[in-house]
Amino acid sequence: MRENAKDPERHARRMAAKQKIMQSRIDHARKEQGVLLVLTGPGKGKSSSGFGMLARALGHGMKVGVVQFIKGKFSTGEEAFFRDLPGVDYHVMGEGYTWDTQDRQRDVAAAEAAWEVASRMLADDRYQLVLLDELNIALRHDYLDLDRVLDDLQARPAMQHVVATGRRAPQQLIELADTVTEMKVVKHAFKDQGVKAQKGIEL
Amino acid sequence: MRENAKDPERHARRMAAKQKIMQSRIDHARKEQGVLLVLTGPGKGKSSSGFGMLARALGHGMKVGVVQFIKGKFSTGEEAFFRDLPGVDYHVMGEGYTWDTQDRQRDVAAAEAAWEVASRMLADDRYQLVLLDELNIALRHDYLDLDRVLDDLQARPAMQHVVATGRRAPQQLIELADTVTEMKVVKHAFKDQGVKAQKGIEL
Incomplete structure (x- = not known):
């Protein structure tokens, strides 16, 4: 007790x-205002946290935008679930993980096209929450111009919330953010114990 | 570059x-098996991560169960969103935060009733994912018998995934878990900058 x-x-x-x-x-x-939230670090739960916030926002009747900067094997579950819901504008970047495509120029072009979509959402106050899933990875690989990303984030509508996920968020993005959570690995079944990656769960 | x-x-x-x-x-x-995931630590994103995993599982057509051990002001968004979806069995514990009820015996009774529901889910292999939201808080306050909780978790169907959230997970739960993420606060808008808690977003 x-x-x-x-x-x-x-x-x-x-x-x-x-x-x-x-x-x-x-x-x-x-101060009532839109918040920029960055979810980073090596631990599990960054993207799923972003998608949970999306669900919460939808539960409040908000209009939301999603841009996924990495089309991973595990992202199909979220996409299937959220893509066609009313109030959701969903965009997936054309290419897979960079270690699957192995073509830097194609990766850069895909990331830039995805940022065009994100940029339009960040300029439109009808989007009350914008989820930029795995943006930090695209920035880490220099697929996008960091200054442009920071400018677009700063210039967004005052009440718009943004969630950016991915390990190794750049320091300038952390500085711009209102809230930053770092996810730390305490234990990892996949790495530590050879547990098979589960269909769509990836716990 | x-x-x-x-x-x-x-x-x-x-x-x-x-x-x-x-x-x-x-x-x-x-090893293909159900995974016990614990999301803990003081940073933002524990519950939302659990709910994102729920969405992902639903995207794969799984049947899921949710028990919320704390009925907070911010949990209404997820509840509104997930409660009536097909494949979701949703249970919210009767009482609010303990600092709102200020009655320990009522809290204990409510937590025990909630665990009865959780326990039934953990004994039923039709539930492919069970989210025990804020379980760690209920354990922290000794509202539940830790040994009983650990026993029920260990005895669950081999393929069933469980996600338990809440700061300050007890050490024995961390030991039992397959994957543990600790969410660290790097920055917090609400605390650091006096940003008003937003309707249903709580970034």
């Missing part, structure tokens, strides 16, 4: 204090 | 080598 299991009154007092703190934080957080 | 921007042949060679490594990893990962 951890915490205040044996002293319900102390528990109630602590929780009342906590409620006060939470409420005061909410009261003081007055 | 980072990496091999100026030497496309070297780039192609490196990517071919990488493809070989990735393929050999997949070939060697022979």
Whole structure:
């Protein structure tokens, strides 16, 4: 029994204090604005977190845009699920992982075409949330001009939310972001224990 | 221009080598089994990652179960979105955050009732993925008997995936898990900059 299991009154007092703190934080957080969220690091859950936020936004009736910068073997599940839902504008970059295409120029051209789509979403305030899945990978490989990406992100509508995922986010993107989460590997079934990558789950 | 921007042949060679490594990893990962994934740590994205995995599983036509152990103000978006989809069995624990109810006994009773639902899902191989959202919080507050939770997780069908979210996962749960991601806060708009918590987005 951890915490205040044996002293319900102390528990109630602590929780009342906590409620006060939470409420005061909410009261003081007055700036209502779109948020740029970056999900990075080597751990599992970056893209799925972006797609979960998409679901949450759709649950609130928002219009959302998705650009997937890496068309991976595992991305078919999300695509099948979200692609044809009302309120979703879904774009997948034409090529696969760079280690599958093995052609840098084709990768660059595909990434640039994908950014054109992203850029139009970032200039359109009807999109309330834009998910740029694996953008960080495209930036890491210099498939896109970082300055252009940063400019488009900064120039977007004030209330628009953006989620950018992928390991190794560039430092300038982290600096521009409002919220950044780094996903750390504590354990990894696929690598550590030889567990077979599961159809569409990739836990 | 980072990496091999100026030497496309070297780039192609490196990517071919990488493809070989990735393929050999997949070939060697022979154990096909359900995975227990724990998403923990203080950073943003734990629950949304769980819900993204849910979407991915649904995209592959799987049957999924959800038990939310904390009925938070922000969870309404996911609930609205997923609750009535075909293939989804959705259960929300009766009470709100513990600092809202301020009644430990009510919290314990609600958590136990929620675990009854989870436990039935974990005993039923028709559920291919079970999301136990904020389970770690309920364990942290000792609202549930940890041994019972661990036993039910271990006894589940071999092919069933489970995702458990929430900060401060207990060490025994981490030990039992196949994959564990810790979400680290690099930056947080809500705390650092007084950005108002957004309707249903909570980035």
